[in-house]
Amino acid sequence: MKKYIVFCVILCITVISSPTSVPAPFKQDKSAKYWVFFKDKDTSLLLKARSSNNIQRTLLSERSLTRRAKAKIEPIQASDLPVSLKYLDALSSAGFRPVTISRWLNAATFYLTKHQADSLQSIPFITAVRPAEHWKSAPPKPATVLSLPKLDTKDKSSIYYGYSLTQNRLTGTLELHKAGITGKGVLIGMLDTGFNTNHESFEHTTIIAAYDFINKDTVVSNQSGQDAVDQEYHGSETLSTIAGYRERYLIGTAYNAQFALAKTEVTPSETSIEEDYWVAGIEWLDSVGVDIVSSSLGYTTFSDTSYYTPADMDGNTALTTIAADIAASKGILVIVSAGNEGNDSWYIIGAPADGDSVLAVGAIDINGIIASFSSHGPTADGRIKPDVVAQGVYVFTVTPGYYDSYWYLSGTSFACPLTAGAAALILSAHPELTPMQIINAFKQTASQHNNPDNTYGWGLINALSAATYYGPVFSNEPDVTYSSSGSLIKTCILSTVGLDSTSLTLYYATAPFSNYTPLPLTVTSNPSEFSALIPISQHGTFVKLYFSARDRSGNTTTFPNLSLRQPFTLTTGDSSTHINPIIPTELTLSHNYPNPFNSSTTFTLTLAYRAHVRITIYDALGRKVKILFSDMLGQGTYPFRWEGTADSGASVASGIYFYQAIVGSRSITKKMMLIR
Numbered sequence: 001m002k003k004y005i006v007f008c009v010i011l012c013i014t015v016i017s018s019p020t021s022v023p024a025p026f027k028q029d030k031s032a033k034y035w036v037f038f039k040d041k042d043t044s045l046l047l048k049a050r051s052s053n054n055i056q057r058t059l060l061s062e063r064s065l066t067r068r069a070k071a072k073i074e075p076i077q078a079s080d081l082p083v084s085l086k087y088l089d090a091l092s093s094a095g096f097r098p099v100t101i102s103r104w105l106n107a108a109t110f111y112l113t114k115h116q117a118d119s120l121q122s123i124p125f126i127t128a129v130r131p132a133e134h135w136k137s138a139p140p141k142p143a144t145v146l147s148l149p150k151l152d153t154k155d156k157s158s159i160y161y162g163y164s165l166t167q168n169r170l171t172g173t174l175e176l177h178k179a180g181i182t183g184k185g186v187l188i189g190m191l192d193t194g195f196n197t198n199h200e201s202f203e204h205t206t207i208i209a210a211y212d213f214i215n216k217d218t219v220v221s222n223q224s225g226q227d228a229v230d231q232e233y234h235g236s237e238t239l240s241t242i243a244g245y246r247e248r249y250l251i252g253t254a255y256n257a258q259f260a261l262a263k264t265e266v267t268p269s270e271t272s273i274e275e276d277y278w279v280a281g282i283e284w285l286d287s288v289g290v291d292i293v294s295s296s297l298g299y300t301t302f303s304d305t306s307y308y309t310p311a312d313m314d315g316n317t318a319l320t321t322i323a324a325d326i327a328a329s330k331g332i333l334v335i336v337s338a339g340n341e342g343n344d345s346w347y348i349i350g351a352p353a354d355g356d357s358v359l360a361v362g363a364i365d366i367n368g369i370i371a372s373f374s375s376h377g378p379t380a381d382g383r384i385k386p387d388v389v390a391q392g393v394y395v396f397t398v399t400p401g402y403y404d405s406y407w408y409l410s411g412t413s414f415a416c417p418l419t420a421g422a423a424a425l426i427l428s429a430h431p432e433l434t435p436m437q438i439i440n441a442f443k444q445t446a447s448q449h450n451n452p453d454n455t456y457g458w459g460l461i462n463a464l465s466a467a468t469y470y471g472p473v474f475s476n477e478p479d480v481t482y483s484s485s486g487s488l489i490k491t492c493i494l495s496t497v498g499l500d501s502t503s504l505t506l507y508y509a510t511a512p513f514s515n516y517t518p519l520p521l522t523v524t525s526n527p528s529e530f531s532a533l534i535p536i537s538q539h540g541t542f543v544k545l546y547f548s549a550r551d552r553s554g555n556t557t558t559f560p561n562l563s564l565r566q567p568f569t570l571t572t573g574d575s576s577t578h579i580n581p582i583i584p585t586e587l588t589l590s591h592n593y594p595n596p597f598n599s600s601t602t603f604t605l606t607l608a609y610r611a612h613v614r615i616t617i618y619d620a621l622g623r624k625v626k627i628l629f630s631d632m633l634g635q636g637t638y639p640f641r642w643e644g645t646a647d648s649g650a651s652v653a654s655g656i657y658f659y660q661a662i663v664g665s666r667s668i669t670k671k672m673m674l675i676r
Contacts, residue, residue: 032112032131033111034110034129036110036126037107037127037129038083038107038127041083041106059076063289064288079326083108087126088101091110097111104283105319109132130307133307159247159248160247164244170391170460171390172462172464173421174464175494178492179494180476180477180491181428181474183253183257183427186258187208187290188257188260189262190260190262190293191264191281191285191294191295192296193233193234193265194231194265195232195235195261196236197239199240199400201244201252201398201406202398205245205259210263211262215227230267233267233401234267235261238416241418242417250398252421254421254422256476285327291427292423292424293335295337295352313348315354315356317351321351328357329357333359333427333439334435335359335361336353337361339353340375346375347376349376349379349386353375356383360386361390362374363389363392363410363415364393364415374389378454388419388446388456388457391418392411392412393410394409395415419442423438426463429473429474431561437470440469442458442466443458464494465496468551470555470557471555473493474559493528493530497553499552500550503556506521507547508543508544509543516544519533519534537572540593540594540602542639543570544569546558546559590606592642601644603670604638604639605633611633611664612633612663613632614630614661614662615627615640616628617657617659618659625652628640653676654674655673657672657674
């Protein structure tokens with residue numbers, strides 16, 4: 001199994017302490033968790049944060065800031081500022097220890113008796129005190145399938161997708177996958193019970209962040225003596241419908257996306273969620289920089305002293321709904337399960353599916369018929385819900401706790417991540433789209449977009465139609481083949497309304513990259529694949545390239561979108577043919593090519609943020625040979641070429657040399673060899 005990196009942005013974590021650390025007086029039988037809302041924040045910090053890159057990167061990741069820039073919103077908003085320490089200290093000195101702190105809601109949860117909760121209402125800096133809701137719902141059950149059916153060996157798709165073929169076909173991902181659109185470059189955040197990635201279908205999965213909001217650590221799988229046996233089941237199952245990749249068994253809808261995992265739900269016998277953990281989780285996912293949040297929570301059986309009623313499912317009352325809508329305002333696409341209450345007295349969708357900026361997903365069976373358990377609309381204020389539907393009956397997932405076992409499950413819990421994966425495909429092909437544009441694309445291309453209702457919403461999603469709604473889509477990255485004539489570049493282009501063949505163009509440039517040369521793209525033997533030859537045969541030439549196409553409706557797509565990402569890059573003759581133009585999230589300095597070299601060599605520097613850069617060449621004794629570059633650079637990837645000369649212009653002798661990049665306060669040095 002691949003190793004994955006787990007990290008945590010400590011300054012952005014909203015959880016401070018756990019219920020077990022609350023002083024004894026607040027652990028009485030009659031104590032419960034309450035939200036305490038504060039009057040204000042230190043808004044003077046807002047101006048400081050907006051004018052200081054260092055403060056911004058303390059509060060949020062570079063990826064989060066980049067996502068907000070795309071959405072054309074302020075990098076730091078008042079909701080991003082921390083809760084006032086003077087208020088928290090005042091409560092702490094009185095013996096009240098916070099469980100969870102929410103920047104977005106300007107609130108914290110505490111274990112209080114009813115008398116204590118009433119008493120806090122009179123404190124001037126507290127605006128409200130209300131119960132923190134605890135929700136429950138029966139967990140999904142394995143479908144009654146005794147054994148896996150036989151695959152159709154004559155159907156290539158059946159062999160490749162295995163038992164997950166139907167859920168991918170109904171979701172509309174097959175053609176996108178064939179075209180190389182697999183979610184690359186998109187970061188998906190998951191809010192669920194826990195996650196065990198020790199399964200063959202997760203061997204390729206990239207997890208860049210994980211946090212357990214229940215136990216306050218970075219381990220989201222089960223820990224002995226801490227978690228119920230089934231704690232990690234539901235999250236592992238939902239994750240597998242997006243991220244799983246095992247040919248002949250399970251292909252997730254966006255298997256090349258990256259993931260951040262938040263453990264926020266509590267088991268054992270029933271799946272439950274405490275809303276403050278959910279709020280803390282989505283705030284943390286924002287700080288990590290996710291593009292999409294998938295939350296399979298449609299829970300509406302509240303506690304005995306419930307704060308919420310069906311009348312509160314109005315998009316403005318439940319705190320998880322408020323938090324979900326805030327996340328959407330910060331450029332995150334929030335996708336949630338509609339709920340499994342269609343057979344129960346509650347019947348309607350629950351929070352946060354009632355949010356007006358949230359995509360709520362209902363469940364259908366393999367014949368497109370609504371599942372009997374799928375929750376219905378409308379919201380309490382009369383809006384249509386769910387928004388769309390996807391397969392939620394007999395969905396093929398991993399069997400948690402086993403390395404190579406699978407099963408079928410049912411619930412809107414699985415319709416939700418299938419849809420989130422489809423959204424990741426759209427975003428990987430059209431990274432410029434906002435959450436509301438993606439929701440609109442889903443709705444306007446769904447099966448009953450002309451006649452939405454409160455059972456199916458706008459209908460069954462179609463990932464291909466939604467992805468091409470705003471224009472043609474290209475492969476997430478091109479294929480490159482070298483020959484003596486140059487570099488043959490191939491990419492797939494899809495459109496559901498047809499392509500304008502005169503518009504299909506590849507643009508390329510070499511240093512100093514001031515002018516791009518257009519090349520017409522011509523169709524190959526595959527009607528969806530197009531190619532062009534970049535006529536540069538000299539090895540070691542650094543090339544930037546991008547594509548453009550227009551459909552018959554007049555929509556034009558440039559890929560990569562140059563306002564958001566760098567062009568594709570390649571070094572001719574290099575086996576590492578191309579680099580996907582993912583938004584840079586870290587500082588990297590590549591190995592030089594060629595190495596050893598005779599006359600010149602090239603290396604690249606990738607910056608996650610604007611900074612002063614100094615590139616210096618040193619000899620084996622540490623003596624400065626040449627300052628290659630010294631100036632400010634913005635976020636992006638930059639090539640540098642050294643031609644084996646000193647500052648004086650004289651050629652240097654054969655030997656070992658070092659190239660060093662100093663970026664702000666950081667330094668990276670790598671070795672190269674010159675042979676005359």
